[in-house]
Each structure stands twice: as C-alpha cells, then as structure tokens.
Amino acid sequence: MTDQIRWKQRLHRLSIMAFAILFFLSWAHTAQAGIVYSLDRNHATAGETVHINAVVFNNTSNAMDWVAPKTIVLQWRSEQGEPLRTIAHRVEGPSSVSIPVNNFVQFQWRAVVPQSTSGLQAVNVEGDGTLLALDTNTLESARVASVPATGPVLDAEKSDPIYGDAVAPEHMVAQAGASHTAGPAPISSQGSTPNLGFERFRNAISPYEPVYFDVGGQDNRMARFQISLKYRLFTPDDPQHPSFVDGLYLGYTQTSLWDLHSDSNPFIDTSFKPSLFWRRDAIYRPNESAFFLGLQSGVEHESNGKSGEDSRSLNFAYVQPEFNYRLGHGSTLTFAPRLKHYFSMSENPDYKDYVGNVDWKLRWAQDNGLVLTGLYRHGKEGRNSTQLEAAWPLKRTFLNMNGYFHVQYFKGYNETLLGYDQKTGSQVRFGLALVP
Template identity: 25%
Template sequence: MKQISFNQSFIKLFGLIITLFVTISGNSQAYTQQELNDSIAKQPYFSIHKDNYFITGVPTNKTIGRNTADAKYQISFKQILTRSELPWNTYLFLTYTQKAFWNIYEESFPFSDINFNPSIAVGKAFYDKDDKLKGIGTLAFEHESNGRDSIFSRSWNRLSLEYTTNIAKNTIGRFKVWVPFAYKKGNSDLLEYTGLGQINLSHIVKPDKLFFDFRFRKGLNLDFKGSVRTRIYFNPFDNNISNQYLMLEWFVGQAEGLLNYQQSQSMVRIGYVIRTNEFKWLRGK
C-alpha cells in the first residue's frame, strides 16, 4: 500500500477545515456572568473531562494485518474541588485521563501502550464589556507517563495554559500552550514531535447530530514532525440524552502514544464515544 506522508495528509485535511469554517459570527445568546454562575452551581462535582471512547481501526500507511490493526480507548473525568469563590473568580479542579492502545487482533490481546495523564487546574471565565461570556481559561499542572520502567519509560510534566472561545458560527476554538519540565530522561527529543502547544477546532454541523473536530500539533523543528487529528461525530439515535455518538477518527503524524512517539502513524478508527460537554456554555442558551 502506498504510504501517505504527513505533508500530503495535512494539505488534504486543511482544505476540509477551510470548507467547514467559513461563516464568522458572534453568539447573540451568550451567558451572562450570573447565569453562568447559576448554571455551574447546578452541575455535578464529578463529570466527563475529555471524550470517553472505544474505537478500532487500521493503518493507511502500512500493510493491514493482525499486527497493525488495533483498538484505542480513553477514559477521562473531572472532579471540581470547590465551587466557593476563589481569588479572581476562579475554581479549582482535578482531571484524570487514561488512553490505551490495545492489540485486540493479536493472540492474547496485549496492550501495546497505556498513557496516564492526571492534572490539577484552575479555571476562570472571561466576559466582554456587556457582561456576556467571552471565553474560558485554564491553568494546569499536568503529568503524563506510560507507567513503565527501564528503556521503555516515557514521561513528561508541563505547566499548560488553555483558552477556549467561539471563533465562528457554531465553532469553538481551544488554544493551548505548555512549558515542559523534568521530561528528558527516556524521551529527550519529545518536543520535536509534540511542540509547545496545539490548536483544536470543534464545529457543529447539526446540533446534537453531527460534529466535526480538528486538532493540530507542530514539532519544534522546521520539518513536518507533528500531528493532525480529525474526528467526525454522528448521532444515529432519535434521542441523545446520554451524549452518545459514533466517531470516525483519522490520526496522521507522530506521538499518538508515548512509547513509540518517534514513529509516524496514519490510523483510521471508528467506534463508540460519550462526547464531552465541558464547554457547553460557549454555545449559548
């Protein structure tokens, strides 16, 4: 099978992004500060953080077989520590995300890599001059590792800053940068593949029915190391009270997992997802 380069794949995906994100407009039904505070007060302390999913698929850049097809799943949750008013109207919370790569088509079904990502973070909402919600910022201390030792150990720590806001009609942008530290043992060149930040765009094609998501990372050097991840969420059910979707994901690039972060991947997977609703307030009332 002919290999698909990271550069070629990115150009194709970027064209799709431009097609989807063409209508710029604000959100006329944005939450006020009091409305947001009232809504947050009614939320459970324990909730979903990132998407929770189980997907399986095949590579597009190598021969398809029992040793190259796999499954990937993710479990992610968030625990609010306090809703009481902290300095600068912030709130404190914990998150935990676990992502696993599972070779379910091989004999004995071995796990090839499991990544653990706990964090403690401070969140703050920002408002415009009319007291309408403009965006949500998060400052977090994150640790990520694969829990292994010896030459297979991979880990890094980072202080990350993320800002989430509406950038177009039905489109939410998440812009994240990080300052890494204590990461060079076992993966000294990791930043050449993960870079110092990422851009994530999520577009509502049809409310509660069809979503499109795009994430881009660029490594530090002037080459094509990095990654592009695209997702399409489709709800085939008439009622979606549980936020359940089918998800089609295409990942192209490096550092999808920590163990073999230098290895180039092009994987197409499909499966079941419980989609996060963490930034629902930015969609307006």
C-alpha cells in the same frame, strides 16, 4: 543565546501575561442564570389544557447542567379567591440538558384549567414569583372568543378523560416537591438527597476530555480508547458568581492503544495523565455579543507506567485561552491553542521536537448535534501530527440510544507515548463516544 532559548523565554513571558490579563477580566465579569415562565395563550376556560413554557438561560461563566422536573405545581388565584393548586406535567422530550455559556434551552409543561376558576386568574409556578395572567371568562364575557368545556375533560398527564376538578390533592403536591419559598430553579436540585456525601461527589465530577472506544487502523483490528474526567475541588457558595478557587479542578485522562489481532491481544501502550488546573468557560464576554473568551491553565504529568527502556514520562505547565463564537442555528465554534512549557524531561528530552510547544485545537459543535474537532501539532523538521474527529448523537438515529457515533483520523507522531518518535501512517477508526 540560541533561538530555542529565546523562544522558550518569550513563550513563558507570553503565558504569564495572558494569564494575568484574563485573571483580571474574570473578576470584572458578572453573570447570571435563571428561568422565565410564560403561558402559551392568554385565554382558556375551565377544563381546557394550557401549556406553561419555560426558558432556562445560562449567562454564567461555565456550562450548566439542569434537570427539568417531571411535574411542577401551579397556583391559580382570582381577584378574591384563595389559591388553588394543580399539577403540570412535562411534555415529552429530554429532561437533562447541558446548557453552554451564553445560551438557553426551552421546556414545556401542560396543565388543565380547574373547573372552579372564573374570571381573570393570576397563575404562577409555586416557588416562582412571576405572575401570569389568564382570562377564564366564558364566551359571553371574554374578550377572546372561546367556549367552556362540557362533559369530561382530558387529564394533562395521560390524555384520558377525567371527571370533576383538576385541583391537586396535597399528596400530589408533596410528591412534586413544591415549596412556597423555593421553586424549580436552574441551580436547585429536585427531590430528596438520601446520601449527602455521594450527592456532593456526583455534583463535583464531570467529563473532561473526550471519552470514546474506536476500532480500525492497522488491519482494521487496532482499538484506541480514552476515559477522562475532572473533579471540582470547591463547591461554589453562589454558583452564579463563583470565586477564583471555585475554578480549581483535578483532572485524569487515560488513553490506550490495544492490539486486537495479535496473539494474547496485548496493549501496545497506555498513557496516564493526572493534572491540576484552573478553568472558566467564559472569563470575558462583551454585552450582547456572540463572542466569549474562556481560559484553562494548569500542570499535567504524563507517563506510560513502564520501566527500563520502555519508560516514558513528561511534565508541562500550560495556558489555554479559548476563543468561542456562538453561530446561528445553535452551534459554537471554538479555537483553543494550548501553549506548553515542559520540565523534568530526563527520560525523553527530545519529546518536544516531535510534538512542539503548542497544541492547535479547533472545534465546532451543534447543540445536541454534530461535533467536529481537529488537533494539529508542529514539531521540528516537518514532524507534524494531525487528528480529526466527528461525532453524531445516536439519539438522532434509528437506534435512539445514548452516546455518539464516533470517527477518528490520525496521522503523524505521538499516537502513543512509547512511540512518540515513530511516525504513524493514516489511521481511521470508528466506534462509540460517550463524550465527543
């Protein structure tokens, strides 16, 4: 038995053992997501503006997308009085966020204390059962020094003077989507759903691999771009406690190398990569630990769609454990080696000699900040490949636009599937990334 066959058998056994252990851990893990409200102070008199703070946390096993509503409805109750309802308006800032595993984000809304309130008030976001205490007594009777507002007060939304009470009319409450039974929770949607089929599709589709368009390299006129997405096959009945099948996805990635300096600007090669896989961002997370373990495993086909001598295709099954560590100041370090087993390789049986059986991946990502990624492949007889990438959000530049400024460096083999056995010199490209 050759060393190569022994290595294949060991790799296969290792993959099965890793998947079995991590699968067992996924069933033993419990997680949750939620939102916690608080007031920015404990005393304010009628006509003053208060802020409602919200912490949205994600302790589930997958990253979570959430959209903060523009307005929320507050209920005000004294010890004897009927509830009053006012509108609180979200403070400026991003409304749509992606919350990583074992992380949280903060939002804030501002509201005016109704002029008809007095004494100790129990305040809550309509639909949420948490009661917040606010003392609205005047200076003479309050424990905390304050004075009542005189004359016009400020509108919580526009900062313009208003007269009369801040109590919201019924049509404003309805526009805010308030409900006595369900408030703005991380897993709930806001507003109506006029097209249920489209909403289901939109909720099931999400980014997969990086999406970018870069230009540079040879003669500074070679473009490399990639599009990628994944589709969740099952919608969880309980997103906070997904079942095993809820982690099944269809994936699709397409990578192209485009010659911009030759006549007719031909595409040198394009790789089409459909896949079926199972994924969970956090399959194991010790209590109170900054470490969590994710897992992805599946099968992938890759081909360049050409015929004859230029035809290239391959298939492989893989297991990809992901070792994540939450660092201080809001960043995550991820080490994610992908262990691959090739099959049905009749067109290019020596492919693995140039790329190896493991993709070594390392990623460091700041929340809403810099993203650095590295990929290393080790083939036989020194056939190595290195790809390094950096992305910086354009929202944090003078352009104030969506997307990321993207830089990519590549050197080695398999820049294209057609030329997997040809070594490429150092290539540096710059461009725009939608998903880093």
